[in-house]
Amino acid sequence: xxxxxxxxxxxxxxxxxxxxxxxxxxxxxxxxxxxxxxxxxxxxxxxxxxxxxxxxxxxxxxxxxxxxxxxxxxxxxxxxxxxxxxxxxxxxxxxxxxxxxxxxxxxxxxxxxxxxxxxxxxxxxxxxxxxxxxxxxxxxxxx
Amino acid sequence: xxxxxxxxxxxxxxxxxxxxxxxxxxxxxxxxxxxxxxxxxxxxxxxxxxxxxxxxxxxxxxxxxxxxxxxxxxxxxxxxxxxxxxxxxxxxxxxxxxxxxxxxxxxxxxxxxxxxxxxxxxxxxxxxxxxxxxxxxxxxxxxxxxxxxxxxxxxxxxxxxxxxxxxxxxxxxxxxxxxxxxxxxxxxxxxxxxxxxxxxxxxxxxxxxxxxxxxxxxxxxxxxxxxxxxxxxxxxxxxxxxxxxxxxxxxxxxxxxxxxxxxxxxxxxxxxxxxxxxxxxxxxxxxxxxxxxxxxxxxxxxxxxxxxxxxxxxxxxxxxxxxxxxxxxxxxxxxxxxxxxxxxxxxxxxxxxxxxxxxxxxxxxxxxxxxxxxxxxxxxxxxxxxxxxxxxxxxxxxxxxxxxxxxxxxxxxxxxxxxxxxxxxxxxxxxxxxxxxxxxxxxxxxxxxxxxxxxxxxxxxxxxxxxxxxxxxxxxxxxxxxxxxxxxxxxxxxxxxxxxxxxxxxxxxxxxxxxxxx
Numbered sequence: 126x127x128x129x130x131x132x133x134x135x136x137x138x139x140x141x142x143x144x145x146x147x148x149x150x151x152x153x154x155x156x157x158x159x160x161x162x163x164x165x166x167x168x169x170x171x172x173x174x175x176x177x178x179x180x181x182x183x184x185x186x187x188x189x190x191x192x193x194x195x196x197x198x199x200x201x202x203x204x205x206x207x208x209x210x211x212x213x214x215x216x217x218x219x220x221x222x223x224x225x226x227x228x229x230x231x232x233x234x235x236x237x238x239x240x241x242x243x244x245x246x247x248x249x250x251x252x253x254x255x256x257x258x259x260x261x262x263x264x265x266x267x268x
Numbered sequence: 269x270x271x272x273x274x275x276x277x278x279x280x281x282x283x284x285x286x287x288x289x290x291x292x293x294x295x296x297x298x299x300x301x302x303x304x305x306x307x308x309x310x311x312x313x314x315x316x317x318x319x320x321x322x323x324x325x326x327x328x329x330x331x332x333x334x335x336x337x338x339x340x341x342x343x344x345x346x347x348x349x350x351x352x353x354x355x356x357x358x359x360x361x362x363x364x365x366x367x368x369x370x371x372x373x374x375x376x377x378x379x380x381x382x383x384x385x386x387x388x389x390x391x392x393x394x395x396x397x398x399x400x401x402x403x404x405x406x407x408x409x410x411x412x413x414x415x416x417x418x419x420x421x422x423x424x425x426x427x428x429x430x431x432x433x434x435x436x437x438x439x440x441x442x443x444x445x446x447x448x449x450x451x452x453x454x455x456x457x458x459x460x461x462x463x464x465x466x467x468x469x470x471x472x473x474x475x476x477x478x479x480x481x482x483x484x485x486x487x488x489x490x491x492x493x494x495x496x497x498x499x500x501x502x503x504x505x506x507x508x509x510x511x512x513x514x515x516x517x518x519x520x521x522x523x524x525x526x527x528x529x530x531x532x533x534x535x536x537x538x539x540x541x542x543x544x545x546x547x548x549x550x551x552x553x554x555x556x557x558x559x560x561x562x563x564x565x566x567x568x569x570x571x572x573x574x575x576x577x578x579x580x581x582x583x584x585x586x587x588x589x590x591x592x593x594x595x596x597x598x599x600x601x602x603x604x605x606x607x608x609x610x611x612x613x614x615x616x617x618x619x620x621x622x623x624x625x626x627x628x629x630x631x632x633x634x635x636x637x638x639x640x641x642x643x644x645x646x647x648x649x650x651x652x653x654x655x656x657x658x659x660x661x662x663x664x665x666x667x668x669x670x671x672x673x674x675x676x677x678x679x680x681x682x683x684x685x686x687x688x689x690x691x692x693x694x695x696x697x698x699x700x701x702x703x704x705x706x707x708x709x710x711x712x713x714x715x716x717x718x719x720x721x722x723x724x725x726x727x728x729x730x731x732x733x734x735x736x737x738x739x740x741x742x743x744x745x746x747x748x749x750x751x752x753x754x755x756x757x758x759x760x761x762x763x764x765x766x767x768x769x770x771x772x773x774x775x776x777x778x779x780x781x782x783x784x785x786x
Contacts, residue, residue: 146451
């Protein structure tokens with residue numbers, strides 16, 4: 126079933142892609158086949174392979190349980206929050222927070238996760254910023 | 269002898285304080301990355317790639333660092349195969365068959381030393397093969413026009429799924445997906461935006477670094493999150509297993525080496541060829557090497573029960589394949605495996621155009637790199653024999669501390685390259701896409717290849733069409749291009765008939781040998 130859904134989504138995506146290729150505006154500079162032809166070929170290939178997957182699906186993959194999905198959603202939420210916090214509160218604090226939450230969700234206990242978060246943030250800051258001079262996000266406190 | 273002079277020049281380039289230091293760091297990190305289950309050569313190089321880039325390294329030092337990681341990971345994969353019966357990366361799968369039984373029999377140190385030496389021999393001769401074969405291939409490649417290049421790209425995509433692929437539709441799907449992503453952004457030839465939907469962020473296209481790190485590194489973190497309950501239990505079991513196995517002195521006796529020499533020699537040749545040919549790669553190289561040794565040895569009934577030849581053969585095979593895989597990547601600019609695709613990304617990120625002209629235009633880069641491979645290889649041998657105990661201890665770092673570090677280093681790398689929050693979000697999105705597609709058994713490597721090579725492939729098609737004034741028959745107008753198309757078509761459809769058989773054989777081998785071995 127999963128492969129059939131993938132096939133249908135793929136066909137829809139291929140149609141969308143081909144439609145989006147038709148609205149590419151042509152420029153006054155041009156070559157014999159122009160900027161649309163190759164996208165049409167790709168769209169066709171994408172559609173055909175989606176159709177093949179739809180017609181001959183593989184066995185059902187092992188999707189995670191509801192708890193597994195919840196873990197994933199939580200982990201993703203942490204990563205997205207991290208991206209937005211990075212410019213706001215700086216690298217060290219946001220990284221310590223994000224890696225602590227991730228390692229807690231991967232099975233560390235609370236104190237272990239906190240220590241891991243601080244060590245990860247401090248370690249990366251020391252190695253990449255202080256030693257190697259890489260630019261990291263700076264927050265209001267300068268780190 | 270031309271190659272030899274070039275190679276000497278390469279050593280001149282490679283032997284600087286900075287380059288040797290980078291090679292050492294790369295070898296060390298690479299061995300650790302290879303040893304850690306869940307991190308293999310391609311995601312290891314993927315994580316470090318944006319870092320090498322944002323640290324502002326030149327092309328040669330950056331390549332030296334990352335290819336040292338690549339070779340190092342090939343060495344490191346064997347450590348957890350032997351000690352924990354868990355392959356550190358995919359090509360090291362075959363090493364578990366005899367490596368773990370040897371370790372259980374109290375010969376872990378011997379197995380590690382032997383496999384280290386076999387890895388060295390495989391990689392060393394493959395690097396010599398690379399230095400000899402790549403310039404020859406360049407001579408052929410210089411005859412290529414745009415039409416031949418277009419056919420060559422088609423060949424690369426058609427064979428990427430590999431001979432053991434069970435679903436070619438999915439390989440084609442992945443390639444088209446990647447090519448489609450490459451089309452986003454301003455068209456290089458006419459300057460019109462495509463698939464950007466008036467979004468300024470999309471005018472530059474999707475940065476392939478963002479896609480690679482998302483697909484390879486973040487999706488791995490997501491897999492661990494999904495299994496967080498079950499995985500920690502498994503890791504615990506592995507640890508208790510480990511504590512029973514003492515490494516012992518990592519020394520292989522001369523008699524043992526002599527006993528294994530024919531196996532190592534044959535495996536090196538097989539592995540190298542598997543690496544050079546499209547659609548094979550290191551995993552198949554180590555499988556073929558192991559299977560051949562089993563055939564050649566008398567009856568093969570000691571294989572799977574801790575036969576040292578069964579440790580030496582796959583390790584020589586996969587390290588030789590790693591060197592062989594660099595031949596098409598450097599000479600043609602068309603990678604044949606996941607890790608070499610990531611290395612191609614290194615070249616592109618550094619504004620170095622891969623392909624035959626690389627050898628004439630930037631001999632410093634090519635020969636410096638090949639010289640660095642020799643240096644890295646010697647370093648790896650020296651690092652791996654005495655320090656194997658240290659590397660083995662790294663295996664004890666649990667995923668719950670390691671995976672957040674992997675995620676954070678990925679973010680740091682991409683942030684260092686672009687400094688944009690938008691790119692970080694795109695990377696997370698690619699992480700999710702990577703996770704879903706891995707679940708659905710869609711290969712990720714063709715996607716990366718599509719993103720990397722899409723614009724180049726299109727440029728060659730349009731150049732060919734401009735030359736022929738829009739006549740499509742120009743695409744198969746020379747014997748060379750006809751040959752390439754035939755290979756592409758055969759390479760794509762052959763696995764449809766034999767892929768499942770080969771896959772089953774590989775699978776059956778590991779399963780049956782494991783049951784008889786334990």
